[in-house]
Amino acid sequence: MLQFLARRLILLLPVMIGILLVTFLIVRLIPGDPCKAMLGERATQAKCEAFKERYGLNDNVAVQFVRYIANMATGDFGTSIRFTRPVVDIVAERLPMTIELTIGAMIFSTIVGILLGLLSALKRNSIVDTATMILANMGISMPVFWLGLMLAYVFALLLKDTPFTLPPSARFTAGIGLESLIKFWNLKDVTGVKKFLIDFLSNLALTNALITGNWKAYWDGVKHLILPSLAVGTIPMAVIARMTRSSLLEVLGLDYVRTARAKGLVERLVISRHAMRNAMIPIVTIIGIETGSLLSGAVLTETVFSLPGVGTMLVQSILARDYPVVQGFTLVIAIIFVVVNLVVDLSYAYLDPRIRLE
Amino acid sequence: MAQTGVISQKAEAIYERQSPAREALRRLLRHRSAQVGMALLGLLIFVAIFAEQISPYDPTKIIKESKRRTPPCIHLLGCPKDQPQHIFGLDSNTRDLFSRVVFGSRLSLQVGIASIGFAILVGGVIGAVSGYVGGWTDNIIMRIMDVLMAFPSMLLAIAIVTVLGTGLINALLAIGIVSIPRYARLIRATILSVKEMEFVQASRALGASPLRLLVVRILPNAFTPLIVQGTLGIATAIIDAAALSFLGLGAEPPRPEWGLMMGEEKNSVFNAPHLLIFPGLAITMTVLSFNLLGDGLRDALDPRLRGGSAS
Numbered sequence: 001m002l003q004f005l006a007r008r009l010i011l012l013l014p015v016m017i018g019i020l021l022v023t024f025l026i027v028r029l030i031p032g033d034p035c036k037a038m039l040g041e042r043a044t045q046a047k048c049e050a051f052k053e054r055y056g057l058n059d060n061v062a063v064q065f066v067r068y069i070a071n072m073a074t075g076d077f078g079t080s081i082r083f084t085r086p087v088v089d090i091v092a093e094r095l096p097m098t099i100e101l102t103i104g105a106m107i108f109s110t111i112v113g114i115l116l117g118l119l120s121a122l123k124r125n126s127i128v129d130t131a132t133m134i135l136a137n138m139g140i141s142m143p144v145f146w147l148g149l150m151l152a153y154v155f156a157l158l159l160k161d162t163p164f165t166l167p168p169s170a171r172f173t174a175g176i177g178l179e180s181l182i183k184f185w186n187l188k189d190v191t192g193v194k195k196f197l198i199d200f201l202s203n204l205a206l207t208n209a210l211i212t213g214n215w216k217a218y219w220d221g222v223k224h225l226i227l228p229s230l231a232v233g234t235i236p237m238a239v240i241a242r243m244t245r246s247s248l249l250e251v252l253g254l255d256y257v258r259t260a261r262a263k264g265l266v267e268r269l270v271i272s273r274h275a276m277r278n279a280m281i282p283i284v285t286i287i288g289i290e291t292g293s294l295l296s297g298a299v300l301t302e303t304v305f306s307l308p309g310v311g312t313m314l315v316q317s318i319l320a321r322d323y324p325v326v327q328g329f330t331l332v333i334a335i336i337f338v339v340v341n342l343v344v345d346l347s348y349a350y351l352d353p354r355i356r357l358e
Numbered sequence: 359m360a361q362t363g364v365i366s367q368k369a370e371a372i373y374e375r376q377s378p379a380r381e382a383l384r385r386l387l388r389h390r391s392a393q394v395g396m397a398l399l400g401l402l403i404f405v406a407i408f409a410e411q412i413s414p415y416d417p418t419k420i421i422k423e424s425k426r427r428t429p430p431c432i433h434l435l436g437c438p439k440d441q442p443q444h445i446f447g448l449d450s451n452t453r454d455l456f457s458r459v460v461f462g463s464r465l466s467l468q469v470g471i472a473s474i475g476f477a478i479l480v481g482g483v484i485g486a487v488s489g490y491v492g493g494w495t496d497n498i499i500m501r502i503m504d505v506l507m508a509f510p511s512m513l514l515a516i517a518i519v520t521v522l523g524t525g526l527i528n529a530l531l532a533i534g535i536v537s538i539p540r541y542a543r544l545i546r547a548t549i550l551s552v553k554e555m556e557f558v559q560a561s562r563a564l565g566a567s568p569l570r571l572l573v574v575r576i577l578p579n580a581f582t583p584l585i586v587q588g589t590l591g592i593a594t595a596i597i598d599a600a601a602l603s604f605l606g607l608g609a610e611p612p613r614p615e616w617g618l619m620m621g622e623e624k625n626s627v628f629n630a631p632h633l634l635i636f637p638g639l640a641i642t643m644t645v646l647s648f649n650l651l652g653d654g655l656r657d658a659l660d661p662r663l664r665g666g667s668a669s
Binding site: 014015018019021022023025026029030031137138140141142143144145146149150152153156157168292293295296299300303304314315318319323326330333334337338341 | 501643
């Protein structure tokens with residue numbers, strides 16, 4: 001297993017360099033003068049020179065790239081032009097929201113997707129099966145932002161004054177807020193990585209509410225997360241349901257399942273202990289692949305539910321030409337994506353020993 | 359004489375049964391989801407071609423002296439006859455929503471087909487070079503493709519739009535670029551699996567040029583998976599293009615693009631939901647038709663894959 005991990009990590013190296021190159025190029029490839037593009041058309045010659053000198057834009061491109069890698073590796077993502085504050089701080093502020101949303105959607109899509117797939121595989125060609133598969137086909141064909149808007153309409157307006165009503169926007173109801181963990185723990189002079197981590201933890205609203213024991217905020221935060229999670233999770237849910245169904249159907253036809261049944265095992269155990277275990281391999285893969293669509297979906301859905309996450313920031317920054325922010329967030333998300341895929345590969349190897357030994 | 363007739367008839371029947379193309383077509387026409395997909399797609403193409411004749415208004419014209427965001431008014435369903443008929447209602451700029459949705463079908467089909475066409479063309483050439491030349495060239499090209507695949511596709515498209523600037527054409531290009539690796543890998547895999555087969559070697563022994571080998575002998579083998587992947591790819595491309603426009607990074611107003619229409623009206627969801635319901639349904643229907651057709655094509659063209667989808 002260790003050897004497998006090492007090999008996978010080495011294979012990751014060129015990909016990581018490539019990701020850095022792509023994000024580096026985002027800013028380098030903007031047509032026209034980078035100074036004008038970043039500071040605006042009216043920037044004076046002298047200001048431009050100072051800008052170029054400060055960001056080392058007069059150096060050789062290769063030198064710039066190496067410097068870029070070095071900066072990123074030390075956690076220096078540059079400074080936002082719009083907010084004149086380090087991009088890292090903005091990442092610590094915005095990323096937690098997107099991660100919460102992604103995790104919420106992942107929990108929903110995995111649980112419901114596997115259950116629906118299981119149900120339709122066991123009751124093949126029944127109404128449940130047909131309905132699930134029609135739903136799954138609809139699910140993969142819907143734009144996530146549209147689904148979000150429709151859910152908001154149904155749960156906030158049509159179901160108003162019923163117990164099912166859910167808030168359609170924002171992270172918290174007005175008036176409810178959380179205090180930063182730095183204040184809560186009475187910390188002073190935290191800097192660098194430690195500050196980043198504590199800020200990050202502070203902005204993970206649900207974790208923060210748990211740590212500070214703020215139950216009202218916790219419950220409110222959960223309620224605000226439900227609709228966006230449903231919206232983001234539906235497409236992956238449909239894909240997972242389809243995959244679970246076909247994977248399980250394939251396994252159920254194999255000899256060892258028949259043997260398990262023949263020896264008199266209860267059907268529940270045949271499914272859970274024998275069939276599902278092998279059926280899980282493609283399901284886990286698909287969950288990993290869908291993480292990308294979860295992240296993309298989260299980026300799109302935040303705009304709909306006006307959540308303060310990566311997506312809203314990214315779009316605003318593109319329109320405001322705040323390129324360091326775009327660069328930083330693109331890099332962070334790509335790295336998260338790569339790490340998730342690595343974890344999926346590892347779990348794959350764990351589930352299927354043949355892969356480890358290959 | 360009569361006997362030979364019977365025999366040739368039988369032979370013909372056998373031949374007919376064995377013709378792979380005809381067999382595939384028959385499977386496709388019998389496939390339930392392919393039927394639904396083709397029907398939806400047919401309707402859509404019809405609407406796109408006859409958009410001028412179908413839509414009662416100019417999609418970008420502002421209808422003066424009307425109330426903004428008027429809900430749908432259909433005479434058949436009891437809307438007073440003295441009011442002008444707007445099947446889907448009016449939008450925030452008092453434009454006829456139905457006409458806009460109808461014209462949107464053109465844009466979506468164009469965007470989907472153009473971006474995937476671009477991706478197949480470029481990806482095909484890249485994959486062909488990679489697979490045919492092999493060695494270092496192959497290695498480098500495939501690592502580049504790995505990097506492109508390392509980004510969530512929507513995010514990479516957004517990043518590319520950042521560089522190219524916003525606009526429908528740039529969004530289309532971005533989606534095309536993001537889709538390249540999939541087709542490059544597909545073509546490369548086909549070439550690798552076929553390159554050393556006897557029928558290719560025989561052709562090579564007969565003195566066929568490398569280009570002829572590639573185009574006449576090898577590439578036709580990629581046709582089946584390419585058709586399937588392309589159809590499913592168009593579905594994704596349409597959704598992604600709509601998403602970019604929704605964010606304000608794609609089509610620009612007053613173009614009747616479905617994603618843009620929803621982006622412009624996203625704050626009207628509680629007071630004028632019809633402005634979001636209809637464009638969204640249109641996108642869903644379009645994407646669904648390509649998805650269903652793609653599933654059907656996969657089952658019909660490549661029976662080997664049928665176990666995998668099992669639907």
